[in-house]
Amino acid sequence: MYKILITLILSLSTMTLYAQNYSIVVDESEVIIDGTSNVHDWESKAEQFSGTATIEIEDDSLISSISALEFNVVVDGIKSGKGGMDNKTYDALNKKKHPNINFVLSEVTNISANTLTANGELTISGVTKTIQMEVEYEILPDGSVLFKGTQPITMTDYDVDPPKAMFGAIKAGADVEVIFDAKFAQ
Template sequence: MKIILTSLLVFALTIDQWQFKADPAKSTLVVQGTSSVHDWESVAEVFSVTGTMNDTEVTNLDVSVSVKSIKSGKSIMDDKTYEALKADKHPKIYFKAETLKVVNGHVKGDGTLTIAGKSKRITIDAASQSTTGGYKISGVVTLKMSEYGVTPPTAMFGTMQTGDQVTIQYQFLLIK
């Protein structure tokens, strides 16, 4: 009898949960920054977002970005980015969160961001919206590269220097 009650309780708690992944054709992840010459922007072309969700929380969120898919449209800048992010040794950037709360149109909570092999806890507060066929999550994270052991890239014999602070803008369409 205990086994049946326990099974029913687990079923009741998980009935409204659904596993999701990001639809890559309708999702974006953009890194923006500054330099001593001009502002710049790079787009991550290969990333994945998976997890489980219900009306009140997101669990087991796992975001993975392929470092060598981050493209600016300028091969020299891309090569400097990959070198700074230590792409050969750490080919992916990760964000993982066990539980995030869904409250009043926002997904909020803490997770661990790992860049170039260094991990740090960060807080996110993303806008969320139910859409036909999925759930749209969008937000912005600002961080300093040096906090992750990344030396901001330079070019032209050091005359062009990248700023330490970058902004990551993301918009994911999560589908079942």
């Protein structure tokens, strides 16, 4: 009986659950905003962002829960490589009054072997909306977690007027896609 009890305890102890605090690894992460205009498609990169998460990993291969996650993008860290376009973007996002774009996780509703569904509050230009995201994830050999996904956003949902140039002759489309590849490590 004693041997059976020890064997049972040892076999259950191999299934390890542990919650750890993670922070984003900025130089190994990327956030890109893809958009359109009546003239050409455009792309901007978020060069200043931060994030933290509390993640529970099961058997070093599966996320069993995410109890907290917050991600912040600094508005004037969004760069297209074209100063005029960047300034129009900052004005449209009301950078002076709302210098950050923020996502705060509310809940994870589904987790499978390499994808999850997350609900959270996205705040852009002072307007907060609940969004749902489908996210791919991978637990890397060093224990870090890589999250990848594409999130469509309609600027007007956040009271953001799509940027215009040349006295309105060039107009950005209201819909953008945010493409993220975010690595979180302990």
